[in-house]
Amino acid sequence: MHYASSVAIKPSEDNIAESMEQQKSDEIEQQIRDYVNQMREKEQRALLQAMREKSLYAAADPRDYYETVNNEETPQKRAQSFVRFGKRAQTFVRFGKRAQTFVRFG
Structure with missing residues (x-):
């Protein structure tokens, strides 16, 4: 059982x-x-x-x-840049519309 x-x-x-x-x-x-x-x-x-x-x-x-092309450099601006920075200065424009000018003396 x-x-x-x-x-x-x-x-x-x-x-x-x-x-x-x-x-x-x-x-x-x-x-x-x-x-x-x-x-x-x-x-x-x-x-x-x-x-x-x-x-x-x-x-x-x-x-x-x-970006629109508004930054055409005129002879007056070139002359002003030359007077301000001299012959050996180089300007660099960056960032499009929010442009800043950087100056380098070489």
Whole structure:
């Protein structure tokens, strides 16, 4: 009798262990699916953001950002520069519209 009862209990323990193992594997699979879905969603968001930025850049008129040529040097300015700094001075204009004149005596 004792043997029969232990045999009867053992399959239920196996079933419990098997069902727990199955439950763990199901949870792991679900976590993997969730992770894959999150990554796809993140990728799609990044793609949409890139498309939005691209369309914004395409819609912007690049001529708004071109610098106009207003710094034509006249003979008077050249003469003034020569008087101020002498023959050996070199002026360097940088940074476009926010120009500063740097003077180097060589």
